[in-house]
Structures are given as C-alpha cells and as structure tokens.
Amino acid sequence: xxxxxxxxxxxxxxxxxxxxxxxxxxxxxxxxxxFPYDNYEGIIIHDWEGWEDPFRLTMDAYWKFQSEKEKKLYxxxxxxxxxxxxxxxxxxxxxxxxxxxxxxxSPLEYQAAxxxxxxxxxxxxxxxxxxxxxxxxxxxxxxxxxxHSMSHYNKYFDGLHSAPHMHDRVWYLSVPKxxxxxxxxxxPFEFLTSISFAFEYVLTNLxxxxxxxxxxxxxxxxxxxFGFSAQSDEARHxxxxxxxxxxxxxxDERNIPIVQRWMDxxxxxxxxxxxxxxxxxxxxxxxxxxxxxxAWDIYFTEAGGALFADLAxxxxxPPKYADIATKEAEHISHQAWHIFYNYTHAAAFHTWVPxxxxxxxxxxxxxxxxxxxxxxxxEYLDKEEKAGRRFYNDTxxxxxxxCQIPMGFTDMDDPTTISFEVSEYNGxxxxxxxLGCKDIFDYEPAKYVQAWLxxxxxxxxxxxxxxxxxVLKWYNFNLGADNLxxxxxxxxxxxxxxxxHRKKA
Amino acid sequence: xxxASIGKYEFEPLDKVENFHGNQLTYFNWEQHLLFCAPACLPxxxxxxxxxxxxxxxPGVYNKHPDFQxxxxxxxxxTLDQEDxxxxxxxxxxxxxxxxxxxxxxxxxxxxxxxGSHS
Numbered sequence: 001x002x003x004x005x006x007x008x009x010x011x012x013x014x015x016x017x018x019x020x021x022x023x024x025x026x027x028x029x030x031x032x033x034x035f036p037y038d039n040y041e042g043i044i045i046h047d048w049e050g051w052e053d054p055f056r057l058t059m060d061a062y063w064k065f066q067s068e069k070e071k072k073l074y075x076x077x078x079x080x081x082x083x084x085x086x087x088x089x090x091x092x093x094x095x096x097x098x099x100x101x102x103x104x105x106s107p108l109e110y111q112a113a114x115x116x117x118x119x120x121x122x123x124x125x126x127x128x129x130x131x132x133x134x135x136x137x138x139x140x141x142x143x144x145x146x147x148h149s150m151s152h153y154n155k156y157f158d159g160l161h162s163a164p165h166m167h168d169r170v171w172y173l174s175v176p177k178x179x180x181x182x183x184x185x186x187x188p189f190e191f192l193t194s195i196s197f198a199f200e201y202v203l204t205n206l207x208x209x210x211x212x213x214x215x216x217x218x219x220x221x222x223x224x225x226f227g228f229s230a231q232s233d234e235a236r237h238x239x240x241x242x243x244x245x246x247x248x249x250x251x252d253e254r255n256i257p258i259v260q261r262w263m264d265x266x267x268x269x270x271x272x273x274x275x276x277x278x279x280x281x282x283x284x285x286x287x288x289x290x291x292x293x294x295a296w297d298i299y300f301t302e303a304g305g306a307l308f309a310d311l312a313x314x315x316x317x318p319p320k321y322a323d324i325a326t327k328e329a330e331h332i333s334h335q336a337w338h339i340f341y342n343y344t345h346a347a348a349f350h351t352w353v354p355x356x357x358x359x360x361x362x363x364x365x366x367x368x369x370x371x372x373x374x375x376x377x378x379e380y381l382d383k384e385e386k387a388g389r390r391f392y393n394d395t396x397x398x399x400x401x402x403c404q405i406p407m408g409f410t411d412m413d414d415p416t417t418i419s420f421e422v423s424e425y426n427g428x429x430x431x432x433x434x435l436g437c438k439d440i441f442d443y444e445p446a447k448y449v450q451a452w453l454x455x456x457x458x459x460x461x462x463x464x465x466x467x468x469x470x471v472l473k474w475y476n477f478n479l480g481a482d483n484l485x486x487x488x489x490x491x492x493x494x495x496x497x498x499x500x501h502r503k504k505a
Numbered sequence: 506x507x508x509a510s511i512g513k514y515e516f517e518p519l520d521k522v523e524n525f526h527g528n529q530l531t532y533f534n535w536e537q538h539l540l541f542c543a544p545a546c547l548p549x550x551x552x553x554x555x556x557x558x559x560x561x562x563x564p565g566v567y568n569k570h571p572d573f574q575x576x577x578x579x580x581x582x583x584t585l586d587q588e589d590x591x592x593x594x595x596x597x598x599x600x601x602x603x604x605x606x607x608x609x610x611x612x613x614x615x616x617x618x619x620x621g622s623h624s
Contacts, residue, residue: 041509187509335542342542377540377624395545395566398532398608406543416537416623418544420587420608428518429586429606431532444508449518459548460524 018058023126035124041187044252048125051247054239055131062134066141069229073145076225081152087502090218091286092157092495093486098150098223099159099349100284101211104176104276106146107167111180112195113139119188128247131240132192138233149226157491159348159482166348169463170475171454172276172340174404178451179273183266185447189248190262196241198266200234202307205299206274208234210281210289217287249314256315261443267319268436271328272403278333279340282362283354291365296329321436327412330366334374339408341381342393346468348477350486353382373415390485396455400433401448402440407433425449522605529605531598533566536612537623540570544608551599555592572616582612 009017026034038045057065079085089095113136120132147163154160167173183194199207212227248255278292290298300322308318319325337351344351354362359378362370384391397406411419421438423430425445432438441448457463464474472479481490508514522529528548535541545566549558559578567573583590586607593601603609618624 036511040511338539339542373622373624376620376622380540380619380624391540391569393541394569395541395547397543398534398546408543410539416539418534418536418539420610422587422608426518428521429604431606431608446508446514446516449520450516452519455546456520456530459528459530459546460520461526 015056015058018060019053019130020126023129031124035122037122037188038124041189042258043189043248043255045125045247046251048123048127050251051125051127052243053127053131054243055236057134057236059130059134062137065232066137069232070141070145073225073229074148077149077152077222080222080225085221086153086156087498088219088221092491093284093350093352094214094218094220094286095153095157095491096159096349096351096486097211097214097280097284098153098220099157100276100280101223102146102150102160103163103166103170103348104173105207105211106143106150107164107173108176108180109139109143109146110164111177111184113137113143115180115184115191115195118184119191122188128192128244131243135196135233135237135240138230138237142230142233145226145229149222152222156494158478158489161478162476165476169454170348171343172347172405174452174454175276176273178404179269182269182447189244192241192244193248193259193262194266194269196237197245198263198270199241200237201241202267202300202304203270203274204234204238205303206295207277209299210277210295213289214281214285217289218285245311246314249311249316253315260316263316264320264436265440265443268321268325268434268440269403271325272405272433272437275332275336275405275409278329279336282333282365283337283351288358288361291362292333293329293365296326301326320439321434324412324434324436328409330369331373331410331412331415334362334366334370335408335410336405338374338377339397339406342391343397343406344485345392345483346472348475348482350484350489350491352486353378353385369415385485385487396458398431399453399455400437401430401451401453402432402437404451404453405433407431409433520606525605529598529603529607531603532606532608533563534608534610535567535570536610538567538570538572538613538616538618540619540624541567544610549598551603552597554595554597555601556594558598559594570618572613572618575616576613577615580614582614584610 025031032039116132116136116139120129120136123129123132150160167177180195183191186194208227208230212224215221215223215227245259248259281289281292281295304322305318308316340347341351341353359375363375366374381391397408399406407418407420409419411417419434421432421435423432423438423441423445426449428449430441430445430449432441454463458471464470469479472483477483486492520530525548527550529551530546531549532544532546534544547562547566549562553562564573583592585602586604587610590602590609
C-alpha cells in the first residue's frame with residue numbers, strides 16, 4: 001500500500017530545514033581545519049546555536065520576494081529613460097552628487113558582496129553563514145541596480161563612464177576603497193562589526209537617507225526608486241549588524257574589549273568617509289534636505305545615543321572620539337568641499353561656489369562658524385572665478401596614512417589650524433589627521449604601512465606618468481569635460497541649452 | 506600590537522625612501538592660510554639648500570595667495586617635525602635635519618589671510 005503523502009511542512013519547520021538543516025559537523029576533517037578563520041581574532045564562541053536568526057527568511061522566499069521588487073524597479077527605470085527623466089531634476093549640479101555616489105559608493109556594494117561571500121563561507125555556525133550569503137546576493141543586486149538606475153545620466157553628463165576603473169585609481173576614491181579593503185582583510189567578526197554594525201547599523205542613516213532623500217528633493221526618480229527597492233534589504237542588513245554584536249557580547253565576556261575596540265575603530269573610519277556625504281548635503285544638492293549638522297544631531301547623537309544606552313548593559317561604551325566627531329559636524333562639510341574645490345582639476349566631478357541664497361542658507365544653518373571661518377573664503381573664491389582666475393591648488397596634498405583624506409581637517413577647538421598627528425614605526429614617520437586615525441595606525445602599524453597612498457604612488461611613478469595630465473588619463477578622465485569648475489563645463493552648457501529650449505516651448 | 510592574523514604577517518612599507526628615485530618626501534604647511542586646503546607634499550633631493558626651498562619651491566606652491574608677496578622671511582617662525590626650528594639657509598635640507606616624510610610648518614606674523622579669516 002502506498003505510504004500516505006506527508007503534509008506540507010509548517011513555516012517553522014520549513015525554515016529550520018532550509019537553514020540550520022543544511023549544515024552538518026564534519027567527521028573526516030577537524031572542524032577547526034574546515035573553518036580556520038572564525039577563531040583567530042580572539043572572539044570566543046561557546047554555542048553557535050545561540051545565534052538568533054534576525055530575519056526568518058529562506059532562500060526560496062528570498063528569490064520570490066526580490067524578483068517582485070526587481071520587476072517594479074526596472075519598470076520605473078524604463079519609464080524614466082523613455083520620458084527623459086533627467087530633464088526633471090532641479091539643476092545639472094545635482095548630477096555631481098550621482099557621480100560621487102557611482103564612483104565612490106556603488107563599487108563598495110560590490111566590495112560588500114565579496115566580503116559577505118567570504119565570511120558566508122567562513123563561519124562554522126549555519127545561522128550567520130546563511131545570513132551572510134543572503135546579504136552577499138543583496139549587495140550584488142545593489143551594485144547592479146545602482147549602475148542601471150544611473151546609467152541613463154551617462155548618456156548626457158560627464159564623469160559617469162568608468163566608475164570601477166576610477167574607484168581603483170583616483171586619489172579621493174582611495175578613501176572609500178581603502179575603508180573596505182581594511183574591512184575585507186580583517187577577520188570575519190571584525191568584518192561584520194565594521195560593515196554590518198558600524199556602517200550599516202550606526203551610520204547608514206547618514207549615508208543612505210541623505211542620498212535618497214536628496215534624490216527625491218531634486219527630482220531624481222530613478223535613484224529614489226532604487227532607494228525604495230533597497231530599503232527592505234537594508235532593514236535586514238541592519239538587523240544582522242545588531243545581532244552579530246549581541247551574539248559576540250553574550251557568548252563570552254572576554255569578547256567585550258575586542259568588540260569595543262572594533263567599534264571605536266570603525267566608528268571613526270566611518271565618520272571620516274561620511275565627510276563626503278556631509279559636503280554633498282551642504283554643497284552639492286541644489287535643493288537642500290537638511291544640513292549635515294542637523295543630520296548628525298538626529299541620526300547620530302539621538303539615534304546612536306539610544307543604541308549605545310541599550311548596549312551599556314553589556315559593558316559597551318559609546319565609541320571613543322564620538323565627542324570630537326560631534327564637534328566636527330560643525331566644520332567637516334566646509335572643509336571637505338574646500339579640498340575638492342582646491343583639486344577639482346583632478347576630480348571626475350565639478351565643484352563651484354554656492355550662490356548667494358545658498359551661502360545665506362549655510363550662514364543660517366551654521367550661525368556660529370560659517371560666517372567666521374568659511375564665507376569670506378568662498379566669497380573670495382567666487383570673486384576670483386568671476387575675474388577669470390579660478391583658484392586651483394597646484395601642489396599635491398599630504399594625505400592621512402589611515403583614512404587617506406588630504407590633511408585638510410582642523411583641530412576642532414581651533415578651526416584655523418590643521419590637526420597633525422604622527423607615529424614612528426621601524427624608523428619611518430607615518431602622519432595621521434586625527435587621534436582617531438592615529439589610534440588605528442598605532443594598534444596595527446604593520447597593516448597600515450602597506451597603504452597605497454595616491455599622492456605617494458604618483459611620486460613613485462606608478463600612476464601613468466610624472467605630469468598631472470598623464471595621471472588623469474591613467475584615471476580614464478576626459479580632460480576638460482569630467483574635471484574642473486562647474487561654470488563653463490559641458491554639463492552646464494547642455495543644461496542651459498535645455499532650459500532655454502524649454503522656455504521657448 | 507601585532508596584527509591578529511592566520512600566519513606570519515610581515516610586509517614591506519609602500520613608501521620607503523628608496524622608492525622615490527633619490528628624493529625624499531617633504532610636507533609643508535603655511536599656517537593660518539587655509540586657502541590652500543591641506544599641507545603640500547613634494548619629493549625633494551635631501552641635498553637641496555634650504556634657501557632654494559624658500560626661493561624656488563615655496564613660491565611655486567603658494568604664490569597664488571595675495572599674502573605671499575607680503576611675507577617678511579626674517580620674521581617667519583618655523584617648526585620641523587613639530588619642534589621649534591631655526592633654518593640655516595646655506596645648508597642642505599638633510600643638514601638642517603630633514604628626513605623622509607618630515608613636516609615643515611611656518612607662521613607668517615601679521616598676515617591673517619583673506620579678510621582676516623585665516624584662509
């Protein structure tokens with residue numbers, strides 16, 4: 001007699017079979033040999049089953065869910081292209097934020113896919129392994145959909161044609177690139193602390209939200225739609241970040257100081273990278289969302305404060321130098337924009353002095369600092385540009401050994417004096433921009449002496465030639481189109497023609 | 506502290522002085538003149554006289570600033586690698602104590618930058 005067909009599995013059972021049920025303990029080989037990477041960092045795990053799956057999602061449900069989102073996204077991208085959506089943005093200056101995003105951030109999604117693929121193999125616990133594998137696929141999807149969403153702009157605007165090539169070579173893109181290289185070359189637990197926790201959980205609202213709401217405010221529906229499509233993924237990523245922290249902290253109290261040090265390090269590296277977002281918010285969006293200062297107060301001081309209050313029961317303190325980072329929120333966007341204004345002849349996007357109303361907005365948002373330190377300089381630069389003497393800095397800058405940003409940040413208690421730190425290691429000097437970066441260097445000098453600092457590489461002759469134009473060609477720039485001041489750029493000319501045409505019509 | 510690693514972790518620094526074709530990296534910063542957003546970095550021969558640095562190198566870096574022509578070089582104060590420093594104009598950079606990746610900072614009294622904003 002035929003056996004009775006079994007009933008369909010219940011959700012809980014099915015979930016367990018499709019995640020935990022897929023793992024096994026090896027018998028021919030020692031588990032430590034099969035998973036050699038998950039204990040050398042010093043993190044002690046007693047019970048991998050203690051991992052609480054933050055999202056009860058199985059691979060089959062994941063595929064179905066993602067493909068639905070994909071269909072919607074590509075319908076919007078198509079209609080954006082067919083309806084000349086680029087004509088609906090507030091101003092062509094806005095596209096420079098996209099150039100920065102596509103060259104600086106989208107390649108990080110790919111780096112994240114590589115990182116999560118790696119750690120998704122390396123944990124012996126099935127729970128974190130499955131979570132990391134799904135996130136790896138998400139990240140791959142994000143880089144693809146970002147490229148597809150923004151590719152429409154590449155038909156009309158300069159500087160969008162070689163993002164991955166530029167990411168590996170261009171001086172300012174070494175800032176995000178080295179951030180991820182640092183994370184991916186760490187062990188799996190540090191990788192998750194850096195990317196899933198510090199970046200995705202603590203700081204993501206300061207990266208993703210400003211870019212996406214900036215897109216919405218400035219009429220860029222393609223990017224907004226991508227943002228919506230990624231949102232549910234991001235929610236999952238954040239949950240993973242918090243879960244991994246709680247897992248490490250609950251497993252053994254000897255993990256606490258290691259986790260604390262990683263939080264301190266990756267918080268600081270994250271805030272350095274966010275200087276790019278700060279200047280985007282305060283300078284690059286023709287229609288502003290909120291100031292960097294306001295975003296910091298809401299998303300870090302308030303939201304981050306609540307998070308660290310919650311983690312205090314594990315013995316975790318707020319990140320070291322959070323107080324300095326909060327002081328920096330007053331200055332960092334202006335200082336970062338000034339760096340790019342100095343060197344925009346060597347950048348794949350344009351810079352400009354904000355118009356009078358925009359300067360007034362900055363004066364209002366930064367009442368105690370902007371008029372005192374930054375406005376006179378911007379007005380001088382504007383005057384020079386209008387007189388045909390657009391200021392560019394002709395000498396390559398000194399870079400920080402850790403964050404790789406030109407040393408343009410000041411002492412926050414003395415905003416007219418550059419902050420300098422230095423360490424000695426094996427007889428050589430290593431300069432850093434801040435105590436945060438110096439601490440990172442001093443803890444693992446053998447790692448950071450290998451930093452590929454773009455300025456030093458140019459002087460060693462490794463970047464296409466001795467003259468700046470040779471280097472820029474090696475970067476794959478179209479000289480005179482991708483780089484230089486916005487006023488007079490081909491982007492601006494094209495935009496002005498469209499506007500004139502529209503008026504006539 | 507050494508790097509936590511799965512094996513031996515020893516790598517060459519990327520910026521050893523030998524990699525700069527006989528030059529050494531030198532960093533400069535004109536203090537309180539933040540029109541130049543960051544200190545400058547140049548590879549210079551260690552045998553270059555300090556006077557050549559002042560007369561030939563610094564103008565190339567800084568002469569776009571309206572204050573630069575106003576500098577009275579006799580009044581300038583210097584630090585080399587964060588120590589007070591009195592340069593000997595006739596001696597070479599090396600004999601003045603410059604090493605690879607030395608940092609030279611200088612202050613120009615009475616000059617406060619664009620509109621007194623230290624830019």
